[in-house]
Amino acid sequence: xxxxxxxxxxNFGVGKTSLFQRFIHSKFDERYLTTIGVKVDKKQIKVDNGxxxxxxxxxxxxxxxxxxxxxxxxxxxxxxxxxxxxRPLTDQNLMSDLSYLKKLAPKAxxxxxxxxxxxxxxxxxxxxxxxxxxxxxIITSAKTGENVESLFHDLAKEMFxxxxx
Amino acid sequence: xxxxxxxxxxxxxxxNQLVLLDDVGKVVQSCNSIFxxxxxxxxxxxxxxxxxxxxxxxINSITLHSSEILFSKVExxxxxxKGVYDFTFSKILxxxxxxxxxxxxxxxxxxxxxxxxxQRYNDLEIKKQLxxxxxxxxxxxxxxxxxxxxxxxxxxxxDDHQEFELHACIQSVLDAFAYLKNTTIxxxxxxxxxxxxxDITWFKFVLYNLLDNVIAAYEVIDIQLNPVSNDASDRxxxxxxFLFSGPIKNPAFFKKILNNPNLDTNALSNxxxxxxxxxxxxxxxxxxxxxxxxxxxxxDSYQNLVITLAFSFHFKR
Numbered sequence: 001x002x003x004x005x006x007x008x009x010x011n012f013g014v015g016k017t018s019l020f021q022r023f024i025h026s027k028f029d030e031r032y033l034t035t036i037g038v039k040v041d042k043k044q045i046k047v048d049n050g051x052x053x054x055x056x057x058x059x060x061x062x063x064x065x066x067x068x069x070x071x072x073x074x075x076x077x078x079x080x081x082x083x084x085x086x087r088p089l090t091d092q093n094l095m096s097d098l099s100y101l102k103k104l105a106p107k108a109x110x111x112x113x114x115x116x117x118x119x120x121x122x123x124x125x126x127x128x129x130x131x132x133x134x135x136x137x138i139i140t141s142a143k144t145g146e147n148v149e150s151l152f153h154d155l156a157k158e159m160f161x162x163x164x165x
Numbered sequence: 166x167x168x169x170x171x172x173x174x175x176x177x178x179x180x181n182q183l184v185l186l187d188d189v190g191k192v193v194q195s196c197n198s199i200f201x202x203x204x205x206x207x208x209x210x211x212x213x214x215x216x217x218x219x220x221x222x223x224i225n226s227i228t229l230h231s232s233e234i235l236f237s238k239v240e241x242x243x244x245x246x247k248g249v250y251d252f253t254f255s256k257i258l259x260x261x262x263x264x265x266x267x268x269x270x271x272x273x274x275x276x277x278x279x280x281x282x283x284q285r286y287n288d289l290e291i292k293k294q295l296x297x298x299x300x301x302x303x304x305x306x307x308x309x310x311x312x313x314x315x316x317x318x319x320x321x322x323x324d325d326h327q328e329f330e331l332h333a334c335i336q337s338v339l340d341a342f343a344y345l346k347n348t349t350i351x352x353x354x355x356x357x358x359x360x361x362x363x364d365i366t367w368f369k370f371v372l373y374n375l376l377d378n379v380i381a382a383y384e385v386i387d388i389q390l391n392p393v394s395n396d397a398s399d400r401x402x403x404x405x406x407f408l409f410s411g412p413i414k415n416p417a418f419f420k421k422i423l424n425n426p427n428l429d430t431n432a433l434s435n436x437x438x439x440x441x442x443x444x445x446x447x448x449x450x451x452x453x454x455x456x457x458x459x460x461x462x463x464x465d466s467y468q469n470l471v472i473t474l475a476f477s478f479h480f481k482r
Contacts, residue, residue: 005219013291032291034284036276037238037249040216055219060238061287071236075223087294 001044001051004159005075006152009068009101010082011090012061015115018142019082020058023152028143035060038072045156049164052156054078065097073101076108077159080151083113085120085128085139095133109158113151117141179271185257186210186265188225190217193264199271200245214243216252224254224265231256233268238276248273249280 008016017035021027024041039058044051057076062068073079079101083091094112101110112134117125118141125139138154140147178198185194190209195202202210211218216239224234233255240249251270256263 003219003222012287032288034280034287035240036280036283037240038216038236039240039242040219041242042215042218055215057219060283069235069237071234074234075220087291089294 001053002160002163003053003055004077004156004163005055005057006078006080006155006159007057007059007072007076008080008082009059009065010061010097011063011084011087011093013087014061014082014084014090015142016061016082017058019080019113019115019140019148019151020056022142022145022148024056026145028145030143043152045153047153047157047160050160052160054152054156064093065100070104073105073108076105077163078155079105079108079110080155081110081112082115083136085114085116085125088128091128091132098134107162109155109162111138111151111155112136114139115142117146118143181271182269184210184267184269185259186267188263188265190221199269214241214246216241220254227254227256229256229258229263233266238272249276 008020010016012034013032017033017039018028020039020041021029024043035058037060040055041058042053042055044053046052057072059068059072081094081097081101083094091114098110098112101108114125114128114136117139120128129135138147138151140151142148178196180199182199183196184192184202187193190205190211191207192202192205192210197203205213211221216236220236227234233253236252236254238249239252241247246269249272251272253268253270255266255268257266258264
């Protein structure tokens with residue numbers, strides 16, 4: 001089975017731990033509990049041609065990514081950059097953060113995730129989407145679980161293809 | 166006399182553990198100060214600790230001459246190793262064989278305080294951002310006027326050199342604030358004033374918090390904002406005049422901020438009320454936004470007003 005390392009990163013309070021809990025344990029907790037470093041857990045995902053074991057790193061939120069310890073990114077196959085649709089400041093550094101992450105982990109597949117879909121209207125999503133420097137890849141709700149499986153499945157599939165080359 | 170060196174070693178040993186791993190993750194040797202590794206002499210320890218499993222290829226690939234790799238603040242949920250730890254990994258040579266030296270530092274107690282602090286800070290910051298976001302969206306969407314439209318269009322351009330007509334920005338903030346707080350805010354402007362895009366977010370935060378603090382202290386609000394000067398070529402400087410008036414809602418507020426429980430608030434003049442409320446707002450803003458403001462009296466042309474002060478915003482970048 002293919003082992004992959006994926007980091008969940010982004011600003012604080014955007015729902016990284018909630019996505020982690022939703023994906024790993026199929027749970028959601030309304031309380032916001034801060035992460036100060038990193039938590040790691042794993043889950044297997046079936047993709048078209050085999051199984052992928054995803055080691056998910058839930059990294060403490062930082063206003064900008066250069067504050068995250070560089071060692072966390074060692075050997076990363078995938079990075080999920082999360083921002084919060086209800087807090088404009090959480091996508092403020094999107095472009096510079098992505099550019100930094102690409103330099104740090106050039107081989108990693110990066111997905112930009114707009115989280116907390118359950119808290120905004122389609123009109124608001126459209127406006128936010130139009131104002132972003134970089135388009136997001138997927139809109140999720142860790143609370144309802146919407147698109148969470150798809151996010152990880154699509155990422156696993158891409159990582160599988162990358163690593164099988 | 167106790168032997169302090171021995172005492173120190175014994176004491177520190179409770180928080181440190183050294184584990185020697187082979188190239189598949191089996192434990193070759195361990196001091197077991199924090200957790201017992203005896204189950205892992207015949208099977209890889211990685212199977213029970215996802216963190217190790219996820220980086221084992223990386224730590225296995227480091228060489229004897231490489232510097233150690235540090236992973237700080239690792240929150241472990243492994244039964245025998247529950248807590249928050251710093252881990253370092255390096256390669257060492259023993260009797261011509263290389264091993265991975267895994268050093269574990271238990272900082273659970275230390276990081277607990279950090280977690281508490283971080284939680285409080287993040288809660289506060291998120292609440293602030295959300296309240297700002299709500300009032301901003303109210304300002305933007307229900308009021309379908311040309312000024313607000315122009316501001317949104319300019320914001321969406323994300324051009325750092327974009328100039329804004331400042332009145333549109335202030336008016337939208339005030340409208341939203343008046344709506345949210347169910348109060349009346351009057352606004353007088355004097356000519357065209359521009360502000361650079363890079364300063365607009367900070368400016369809105371400062372304005373929002375200033376109003377929030379003043380409203381907390383007064384029963385009736387009558388605010389006039391009067392931008393007097395601005396140099397669009399200087400990104401860090403903006404002058405505004407504020408006028409506040411009305412009776413004090415909560416005398417304890419001033420006693421507290423002045424650290425004077427015997428203060429007779431009835432004896433304060435309107436000017437003093439205004440000054441104190443602004444001073445409090447300034448302190449709070451300076452604390453929260455890593456910026457500061459200067460208070461200075463205006464010239465004689467404003468003598469008909471109750472009190473007017475010029476605020477100079479200096480943002481550290």
